[in-house]
Amino acid sequence: MLRDLLINRELFEEIKLKSFQEDSCEKMESFEKRVFVKLKKKRSLKKYKKFGVKKADLKEIIELSDRVSLKLFDGPSDYQIAEEHPEWCSHCGTCCTQSSPIFIHRDEINLLLIFKPSLNEEIIQNKEYTQHYMFKEDLPCKFHDPEINRCKIYNFRPQVCRTYPLVLIGQDRYTLDLLHKCDYSTQLVLEKSIILFDEAIKRQKK
Numbered sequence: 001m002l003r004d005l006l007i008n009r010e011l012f013e014e015i016k017l018k019s020f021q022e023d024s025c026e027k028m029e030s031f032e033k034r035v036f037v038k039l040k041k042k043r044s045l046k047k048y049k050k051f052g053v054k055k056a057d058l059k060e061i062i063e064l065s066d067r068v069s070l071k072l073f074d075g076p077s078d079y080q081i082a083e084e085h086p087e088w089c090s091h092c093g094t095c096c097t098q099s100s101p102i103f104i105h106r107d108e109i110n111l112l113l114i115f116k117p118s119l120n121e122e123i124i125q126n127k128e129y130t131q132h133y134m135f136k137e138d139l140p141c142k143f144h145d146p147e148i149n150r151c152k153i154y155n156f157r158p159q160v161c162r163t164y165p166l167v168l169i170g171q172d173r174y175t176l177d178l179l180h181k182c183d184y185s186t187q188l189v190l191e192k193s194i195i196l197f198d199e200a201i202k203r204q205k206k
């Protein structure tokens with residue numbers, strides 16, 4: 001299979017087992033289907049038939065793109081790729097209404113208090129990330145305006161909103177949140193899948 005040219009199968013299975021998103025299989029499946037439809041248009045099975053590429057190969061490449069950073073192949077990190085493509089965000093508002101928790105760093109509190117003086121009453125300390133606070137209730141976020149489906153404080157939004165769909169796991173590691181329907185994540189994984197697909201084909205040609 002094409003993916004075996006990029007990563008050892010057993011190693012990948014181990015990575016998959018440790019993936020923090022594995023408990024939501026249905027959501028992952030539907031995410032991967034969306035990427036698959038797009039990838040097929042970019043790397044058609046017809047064109048790559050001569051290399052023995054099948055539908056399952058595209059699916060495996062997407063699965064790899066979901067779970068590993070291209071840094072593993074001396075490429076850019078997810079963060080670096082995402083940073084270059086602000087246009088991938090369709091401003092759908094899903095992250096503001098369905099994703100939780102929303103972290104607020106202690107250095108961000110004073111600015112946010114200007115917009116929402118009652119904020120002090122509505123937040124609690126985040127026990128895992130002690131420099132951060134979080135809303136007691138954040139679905140939807142208190143700063144989301146449902147009438148226009150926009151953030152009321154967009155230019156002053158917390159860092160966690162600026163990096164979404166990349167979310168912090170552990171103290172300094174980011175991973176992609178694939179459990180919500182986010183065009184940004186779809187485009188990011190599509191971009192990575194194309195890069196990995198081309199790399200695998202290059203290795204196969206050697």
Ligand code: SF4
Pocket residue numbers: 088089090091092093094095096164165181182183184185
């Ligand atoms: S980051 Fe994703 S979920 Fe949030 S508004 Fe943009 S496209 Fe929608």
Ligand code: SF4
Pocket residue numbers: 095096102141142143144145150151152153154157158161
């Ligand atoms: S602060 Fe703004 S961008 Fe962040 S979750 Fe709330 S509404 Fe969305």
